[in-house]
Amino acid sequence: MNIVLLDPASAQDDLWTIQSARQIEHLKHQLDIKIGDTLKVGIRGAGRYTAEVIEISERKILIQPLYEEPVPKKLPVTLIVAMPRPKVLRRLIQDAVTLGVEKIILLHSYRVDKSYWQTPFLQQIDHYVQLGLEQAGDTFPPEIGIYKRFKPFVEDVLPQMISVERPAYVAHPYATHSMPHAIEHPCTILIGPEGGYIPYEIDLLKKNGCQAVSLGNRIIRTETVIPYVLGRLFSTW
Amino acid sequence: MNIVLLDPASAQDDLWTIQSARQIEHLKHQLDIKIGDTLKVGIRGAGRYTAEVIEISERKILIQPLYEEPVPKKLPVTLIVAMPRPKVLRRLIQDAVTLGVEKIILLHSYRVDKSYWQTPFLQQIDHYVQLGLEQAGDTFPPEIGIYKRFKPFVEDVLPQMISVERPAYVAHPYATHSMPHAIEHPCTILIGPEGGYIPYEIDLLKKNGCQAVSLGNRIIRTETVIPYVLGRLFSTW
Numbered sequence: 513m514n515i516v517l518l519d520p521a522s523a524q525d526d527l528w529t530i531q532s533a534r535q536i537e538h539l540k541h542q543l544d545i546k547i548g549d550t551l552k553v554g555i556r557g558a559g560r561y562t563a564e565v566i567e568i569s570e571r572k573i574l575i576q577p578l579y580e581e582p583v584p585k586k587l588p589v590t591l592i593v594a595m596p597r598p599k600v601l602r603r604l605i606q607d608a609v610t611l612g613v614e615k616i617i618l619l620h621s622y623r624v625d626k627s628y629w630q631t632p633f634l635q636q637i638d639h640y641v642q643l644g645l646e647q648a649g650d651t652f653p654p655e656i657g658i659y660k661r662f663k664p665f666v667e668d669v670l671p672q673m674i675s676v677e678r679p680a681y682v683a684h685p686y687a688t689h690s691m692p693h694a695i696e697h698p699c700t701i702l703i704g705p706e707g708g709y710i711p712y713e714i715d716l717l718k719k720n721g722c723q724a725v726s727l728g729n730r731i732i733r734t735e736t737v738i739p740y741v742l743g744r745l746f747s748t749w
Numbered sequence: 750m751n752i753v754l755l756d757p758a759s760a761q762d763d764l765w766t767i768q769s770a771r772q773i774e775h776l777k778h779q780l781d782i783k784i785g786d787t788l789k790v791g792i793r794g795a796g797r798y799t800a801e802v803i804e805i806s807e808r809k810i811l812i813q814p815l816y817e818e819p820v821p822k823k824l825p826v827t828l829i830v831a832m833p834r835p836k837v838l839r840r841l842i843q844d845a846v847t848l849g850v851e852k853i854i855l856l857h858s859y860r861v862d863k864s865y866w867q868t869p870f871l872q873q874i875d876h877y878v879q880l881g882l883e884q885a886g887d888t889f890p891p892e893i894g895i896y897k898r899f900k901p902f903v904e905d906v907l908p909q910m911i912s913v914e915r916p917a918y919v920a921h922p923y924a925t926h927s928m929p930h931a932i933e934h935p936c937t938i939l940i941g942p943e944g945g946y947i948p949y950e951i952d953l954l955k956k957n958g959c960q961a962v963s964l965g966n967r968i969i970r971t972e973t974v975i976p977y978v979l980g981r982l983f984s985t986w
Contacts (some may be wrong), residue, residue, distance in 0.1 A: 514968045584966045607973045648967040693931050693984030728986075729821045730885040731751045736844045736976045739969075743980030747930030749965075 513538050513646045515552040515560060523555050523577075527566055530573040536613060539573060554651035556642075559583065583651050587612040587746050588698035590673055594621040594705035596734050597630035602640050603735045609644025609654055611742050619665055621713060623705040629660060661715060666720050668720040672723040673700050684708065685734065687724035691741065694748045701741060703734060712724050750775050750883045752789040752797060760792050760814075764803055767810040776810060776954050788812060791888035793879075796820065820888050824849040824983050825935035826912055831858040833971050836869035838873035841973045846881025846891055848979050854894040856902055858950060860942040866897060900952060903957050910937050911958040919954050920974065921945065924961035928978065931985045938978060940971060 517540070522529045530536060539545045553575060554560040560583045567574040591613045596604060601618075608616050620629070633640075641653050646695050659665040675678045680700035681691060685708065702709075702722060709717070714724055732740060753776070759766045767773060776782045784802050790812060791797040797820045804811040828850045833841060839853075843852050857866070871875075878890050896902040911917045917937035918928060922945065939946075939959060946954070951961055969977060 568927060582966075607970075610969055610973060611977065612967055612968060630850075649816060650967065670924060690985075729819075730847060730849060730887065732847055732976075738976075739973045740848065740976035740980035743977035744984040747928075747981040747984070 513544075514649045515554045515646055515651075517556055517642060517646050517651060518702050520555055520558060526678055527576055528553070528563065530575065531594045533571075536571070536573060538591075540568070545573075550578065552581070552649065553577070554583070554645070554649070556645075556651060556653065559676065560649065560651050584612060584649060585749070586614045586650075586652065586654075587742060587749055588598065589613055589742070589746070590615040590617065590700040591618040591723070591738065592619055592670075592700060592702045593734065593738070594619055594703065594709070595624045595628045596705065597625075597628060598633045600733075600735050601628075601631065601633050601637075603635055604649070604675060605640040606644040606740060607735070607739055608742075609641050609650070609666060610648040611739060612648065613652065613742070615655040617659060617665075619702075620660045621705050622662070622710045623707045634658075634709070663716065666716050668714075670700075670717075670722075671720050680717075680722040681725045682709070682714065682722045683727055683741065684714055684724040685731070688725040689723065689725050689729050691725040691744060693701045695745050696748060697705045699745065701745070703737060703741070750779075750880075751886045752791045752883055754791045754793055754879060754888065755884050757792055757795060764811045764957075765790070765812055767812065768808065770808075773808070773810060777805070782810075787815065789818070789886065789903070790819070791813065791882070791886070793882075793888060793890065793892075795888060797886065797888050806899050809858045812830065814983050820884060821849060821890075822986070823851045823887075823889065824979060824986060826850055826979070826983070827852040827854065827937040828975065829854040829856055829907075829937060829939045830833065830971065830975070831946070832858055832865045833941065833942065834862075834863045834865060837875075837972050838865075838868065838870050841975060842874055842877040843881040843884070843977075844972065844976055846878050847885040848889055848976060849887065850979070852892040852894070854896060856939075857897045857899050859899070859947045860944045870917075871895075886968070896946070900953065903950075903953050907937075907954075907959075916964045917959040919946070919951065919959045920964055920978065921951055921961040922963060922968070924963040926960065926962050927964040928964050930981045932982050933985060936982065940974060940978070943971065948968060 545672045549565045560581045561577040563575040563577045678698045682702040786802045790800045797818045798814040800812040800814045916933045919939040
């Protein structure tokens, strides 16, 4: 937790209130904060501040904002991922948010086990968004989309996310072109499930405007490939 | 598991033997292999092959190598990481190996909790190396080094890993220069612990030939920063 992220409702008066048990536990026991210490604080969907600790009690901590600080920029990228295993989903959301992805879409695909859509983590995505923002020091949650049908998404929704200025790259081991690097424009990235998109899906993606690109001949896990691809694409950002 | 990685001892006769319970379990229950199927197989420290399944029994699977295939190239990088929490260590080793890091060094640092060096995972590193190689389809384990004293390592060992042709970059949030991208030469990368290297350590690293470079103003977890940095540095590789 590199900032304490508050709801706007907790930051309406002159003194702001930290009342999440998780945040209080971390501040008291990991950081051992005292009255008079300064903290980095963010308001969800708004600014980021340095604040001073005014009062510490059992169930709340009162702080006073001192000055505003810049919020880190987002990466101009929409990340479309075939729905992963629940354990991977948590990390993937948290990492994508930490790295500044603007929009995350979870998509069904032939090789996605249908049971993955039943995971309770899907109802807790916002918690992992919060952890990712607190790690990065960011305050703006990404947009999250969920599409449980592949074909209607690819035919009706995806084409609106693609243009000459905003290409879409699908990572595909058999592609002849390499994934570009150090681009200076927005883009959409598609990452397949374990085992990859099936040929029918790759064809449909290509027909609807995606470029299939290779990442070399190592097979990389979903949760690892996401930071790897973001580092590669946005290294000048 | 994208290849079955065997010890050279299991591959001395005309038919090779898979006898690891973990590999047999995966082949039988995840991949549901049958006699006559082909498998991707690697010999640890040697070649990679397509092989045919000849015999399946309770405790072993016999296979016949058909033809050799290329082993993925390594990245020309030495990755020096402040010893992380045990849970992170496993993932870090596995991901670094999957991505093709040539040499991995675990280093003590002021903000590394001394208890981390007691973890049983340190005795099981080779298992995570094996999993990383099997994921990538690689056969050559990286070199692994362990240094429990920061200063002697930085003063006596590190300088031998640095030259004009092989710079060393230490990720440091307060650096004025950015981490380079798409480099076409070998390098050494240093990643700090949670909370970063302390100023004394950064100074000592700089005095001994490292360049402090920034990755922007998002704070990224160790396990996430490694694929992120490798994607950024080696995107033309």
